[in-house]
Amino acid sequence: MTMSKNKNNKSISLSDIVSRNIKNRRFKDYFTNGITSIFSFLCVLILALVIGYVLIEGSPYLTANFISTNYAQSSVTLKTDSEFVLDENRDYSDLMRYEDTVYSDKWGIGIKTKKDNDQNDIYYISEISVNSPFNDEIIRADDKSIFQITPDFYINYITVKTSDGMYITVFGNDEGGAEAIVSTLEQGIAIQDSDFKTLGGGIRSSLITTVILILFTIIFSLPLGVGGAIYLAYYAKNTRLTRILRSLVDMSSGIPSIIFGLVGAAIFIPIMSSMTGAVGGNVITGSLTLTLILLPTIVKTVEESIKSINPSLIQGSLALGASNFQTIFKIIIPNSLDGILNAAILSIGRAIGESAALVFAMGTLITAAPSLTSSNTSLAVHIWYILSGEHPAYGQACAISIMILCVVLVLSIISKVIPILLNKRKTKGVKQNVKPIQK
Amino acid sequence: MLNLFKNKKKENNTSLNNEMISNDKLPYSKEYTNEQVMFEVKDFNFYYDKKSKLALKDINLEIFKNKVTAFIGPSGCGKSTLLRCFDRMNELIQDSSYDGQILYKNKEIHSFNTIELRSKVGMVFQQPNPFPMSIYNNVAYGPKCQGLKDKKELDKIVLNSLKDVGLYDEVSDRLNISGSSLSGGQQQRLCIARCIAMSPDVILMDEPTSALDPIATQKIEELIKKLKEKYTIIIVTHNMQQAARISDYTAFFMLGELVEFNKTEEFFARPKNKKSEDYITGKFS
Incomplete structure (x- = not known):
């Protein structure tokens, strides 16, 4: 019996197997096609639902009053x-x-x-x-x-x-x-x-604080990050030390931000209060903490963009007798501008969205008058604050979320547009006032 | 990022010494006075990767003023390495080292500051590498870096440099367009203009025509013939015909050693070394 079956199996040719399996295989193809498309649709749907909820809930609250008044009522x-x-x-x-x-x-x-x-x-x-x-x-x-x-x-x-x-x-x-x-x-x-x-309940002070926070974060983090990236990409030799340094930078971008918040609160706040006498967190300690969080990303982004510069440009500059300093400022920085701007946009996005670290490092007290030395809230921390009370104000939180989402949207559009503009400038010619030389 | 020579072939240390002619005392050296010797290479060795790879071995060579010297040889023979030693560009490569001497105008090149040396010894690269800035700023880059700010003087330098390379008539009305928007041959001439804007003594050319079409190549070759009246030129080339056409002296390298160095007519007509003869006649490449 088994022998005969075996013999039967042997006699089946490849074309028979193909025709027998083809239905099954095609069904599997359709199935995977369908299921993956449903999954991707679900992902988009969830995102759309979240944004839709925020828009519908928040838009009635997003009024001029809401933006222009302070949170605390005064009577x-x-x-x-x-x-x-x-x-x-x-x-x-x-x-x-x-x-x-x-x-x-x-x-x-x-x-x-x-x-x-x-x-x-x-x-x-x-x-x-x-x-x-x-x-x-x-x-x-x-x-x-x-x-x-x-x-x-x-x-x-x-x-x-x-x-x-x-x-x-x-x-x-x-x-x-x-x-x-x-x-x-x-x-x-x-x-x-x-x-x-x-009126009260508004976000004026948080909005102002967020702008100040972004400014200080960029002032602190961009020069540091760009400098570090130039060192790693241009000066640093490929030794064990720099390899360790580089992987440390990579690793620290994965550290949860709340740990940075803890460090910021434990280190920056005492230093600041000993220097200025300010009690508790403030915008400066907040932006220093954000700088800690952002540095690895900035260094990485800018380093990648410096490394993508054609090395023959740098050699060409050096071969013309330019110093390292001149090469950095005339060749490296202008040609990695897209990376630097991207890093700046990333910093802005992070400064707007970060809440966990800032709860510790900047404080949660919503004040009427934003100042550099007292506790303030950014928009994200403001959301955290109004949701954490006994009566969570979901509508107002959604209204703030709309503002944050809009900023993030604008930033991502800018980050897409910048490379296009820079490329245009590179290939089409540099707008500079160079008059034709008289013969 | 500057380790361009990482994929260098492992050097084979089979000695060619027994077949070499001694070039310690070249017969034609007497034709030149000391002032006419631009570079003098003495017992020069060059290593990559912490002395594990010997790229140049016992090089002795003289480069004469206002002459075109061509370096030829198969790939990986060290001719580009030697060229880059003249303006110390090799020092950008990590873990490279050297011993021996290269004298520039009878002074050891390492006694110069790199900025000072490179402003006197210009370099043109294999791939045209104009900076992504205007043509004017490309040519004015070197003088500006040296601290020249006078607009009139800069204009004069840019004008003369562009005229010298024959680019002025082609781009005179659009000096503010980006240098990278020119054609390949124009870009390479722009790079030469950028180089001579520094009014160097020596121009090093690392296969300047290998990325160009025949017509652009011809233009560059004519330019080189014209430029040697003012400058000393050292050119690395893969193209033996090119070396024969434009050079006054030819140095043939193989496996990091200088096999033969002679006047170009002599070298191609009566090679003294068997290896040179084989290379010229195409028995190996």
Whole structure:
């Protein structure tokens, strides 16, 4: 039986096997084709979902107010002097009388409506007449100083004293809006108590801090990185020491950034505080830590781009009697400009996106006034902060994410465009003001 | 990155000494006074890779002023290595070393600063290597690096150099276009112009025409004949006909040794060495 089967098998020719297997093999081909295309589609889909979620959730929050206001609210309590009584005959003819503003003719102010970061109506004093008591007779309750109210402050509540000794309070979030506030004000002869607040919840300080952080990171990391790359690519001989150095540089690009944050917090913050007396992390320690994180990448990028320069250019320069210094500045740096710019773009992207290291090295306190010596947050740390509380503000986090995504998108477009522009310059000719020489 | 000679063939140390003629006292040396000897190579050895590879062995040679000296020989014979020793470009190669002497105008070349030496001994490379900058800046590169800032003087140097290499008429109206946008032959002449802008004493040429077409080659050869009135030229070439056409002296190298050095007519008409004869007649290459 087995013998005969064997004999049967032997008699089957290759063409028979091909025709028998062809269906099976083609099915496997279609299968792998289909499954891999589904996987790649899934990858793109997940990415699209993430970006879509961020865009849909964040876009309502991404308003001019959100960008231009500070995170912390500040409030001020204002009142009139205890002897103050409003006289009726003040001249408020300098008010502009806009249509969208409700005016109080008794107090000489205009009240307007705007939206806060959560899309609620808020009311603020948009116009104050020269003769209005709000101009020079309203004082702060705490230190009795005159306070000039600005449109940044919205009305939380106002309590007025009427002519018959009653007190009426109107809240900013009462129904009735600006008209209700004005009608309450009209009944009063003095302001017993009031509370004005700034919006808060915005990202102004974090945005400014991020820009400062990027600037300092580039100032610290680019010269260091380019210098190191020039040494490794141009001066360093191929010895065991430089090979070890190079592989160390390679390795350190894989170290998790939180470890760098730890090192930054443990080393840079004490040094900074001993030098400037600043307590805790600040923008400088943050950018120094980012420099640590970025250096390996910058060195690698720039070194690769220096190595891709045709060595005959460098030899040609040296053979003309140029010094190493001149060769570096006239040949090497101009010809590795794309690498250097790429490294700069990488640094910017990393400085915007890095959060873990900066939580330690720069701090998490969102301050109103960004300064070089106090704790500040970058946009990414701002996201971390508003999500880490009891009431995570997902919408606002998404709004910040949109901004970060936009910057990253722009940066990646720039990094694609730069090589094209540089190549054009190389091949088409250098725009320089060289006039033809007279014969 | 500068280790261009890494793939050098392992040198075979079979001695050619017994077949060599002694070139210690060349008969024609007496024709030249001391001032007319540009380079004098004395018992020169050159090694790659920490003395493990002997690239040049006991070279004794004189280069005469305002003459074209051609170095010929099969690949890997050390002719380019010797050429690069004259302007100390070999020192860029890691782990290379030498012993013996090369005298430039009766002074040991290592007593010069490389910047000083290379400004007097120019070099033209095998591949045209114009800098990716304008033609004007290419030619003005050397003088600018030496610290010449006067615009008029620079203009004069650029103008004369471009005229000397016959490039001026071709590019006079577009001196601000990139040097790399020229044709191969023009690029090589630009590199020669860049070299003579430094007004060197010697121009070293490392197979300057091997990357060029016949017409561009012919132009360069005519240029070399013209340039020897002003400059001393040493040219490495694979092309024996070229050596015969343009050179006054020919040095034949093999396996790192100088086999024969003689006046070009003498060398090609009556080679004194069997190896030279074989090489000229194409019995081996």
